[in-house]
Amino acid sequence: MSRVVKKSAESPAATRIPAAERRELILQAATAVFAERGYAGATTDQVARAANISQPYVVRLFGTKETLFVEAMDRALGKLDESFRRVIAAYDAGALADQVALLDPALGSRRQDRLRQLMAVAYADLIEDRGILMMLMQSFVTGHEPVIGPRARDGFLALYRLIRDEAGLDADAARDFLAQGMLMNTLISLRLPEVYDEEPTATELLECTLRTKLPLVLNASRAHRRVG
Amino acid sequence: MSRVVKKSAESPAATRIPAAERRELILQAATAVFAERGYAGATTDQVARAANISQPYVVRLFGTKETLFVEAMDRALGKLDESFRRVIAAYDAGALADQVALLDPALGSRRQDRLRQLMAVAYADLIEDRGILMMLMQSFVTGHEPVIGPRARDGFLALYRLIRDEAGLDADAARDFLAQGMLMNTLISLRLPEVYDEEPTATELLECTLRTKLPLVLNASRAHRRVG
DNA sequence: TTGACATGTTATCAGTCGATTACTACATTG
């Protein structure tokens, strides 16, 4: 693949934008690209094209590809952290009475039972921004990289502590919660939604895992295939 | 890294071995290398070194790196499939009475309840061959590759069908079983066992997830660090 | 206006990697 083709009309040749904003745009592009291809499989040029700027500029704003990956990973972890904290705060403020009324009573009525279900919904909602969860998954399998690995570990453990200490789940419940999340990540990374219609087994597994959130995920998958 | 250094004494310069045997040795090496670094991150030269032969010979025996990865993946999937089938067959033959006696009665006594626990033990046992589960994990996040992706999907779905149809787990139980497996994969890929002593959070999560199999995993981790 | 800084590009390099080619060495068989 050639690197610089200078497509004539695609978007008006990258208008000038403050560096801080440009960084965020690049991080969004990087999240999508790294999520798709992983750290080693993605190139800084692919990120640059997705962000509609030149490859050297990506490198200059972030120093190295490794730094770019780490920042994209931190951003994804931050979004998840923020999402969970928002649910917890809203629940404790009594702002989720309508959502709580819809929860399955068979799954318990203690605070941790409620929060577990509410956070599961919040997690599934994040799939809509398809890159976030796949970016996390790619981070988790890059554990051998000397800089990325330790930070991925720390981020994962911080999420576990959030679930344990802030949401109050006991160890077994926290483990099961994480396990469901990892299964969702795997199904998404495997692109199972893309064969939802053709594979009856995929249909069953997706329905059983995602429940009411399935249409959301299928839509996100279809949207992705249109642009991809 | 230089490619060919011809270390003087390391192992006697690759004695002649029938191609079929050599292929299996390369597949073992490839499993370890791909498990560690992923498809894009691993090089055929790293595999060659691990197998103690030259890089071109790896390529010649498998054609392409992609084929090598696919064969290593199929081998890992096959080991898991074989392991589960052996448990099921042994249970149905009544050969596991002693192991069944040790199971947690609170988790149910139906055939599917028993098999679920026995297969979980078999799964954790596979961690000892550290590469297998990490190889699978790497396969699952390589879903976008046009050749690897579909085969990874098919392999995963075949495992699900095995659990559903052969072991008889209902959809929810099969999902939970897979979820626990994906969590274990994630913990291993993150190298959490390597910080078991330093991170109290890691300690708790590992103990809660791996239970009686934890010593096995910690030993495998330590053994890996000695040779790595 | 001008200079100083910020935003962004083109050109290019040095290293890496999968793959190919051409070769050597050993074994088996007739």
Place this chain on the structure above:
DNA sequence: CAATGTAGTAATCGACTGATAACATGTCAA
């Protein structure tokens, strides 16, 4: 002992990629 096939290596190439250098253009205060 040829002859033929099998097991394996050294050398090398072309493509790719992260990073650097040099340059261009826009913005804004004094």
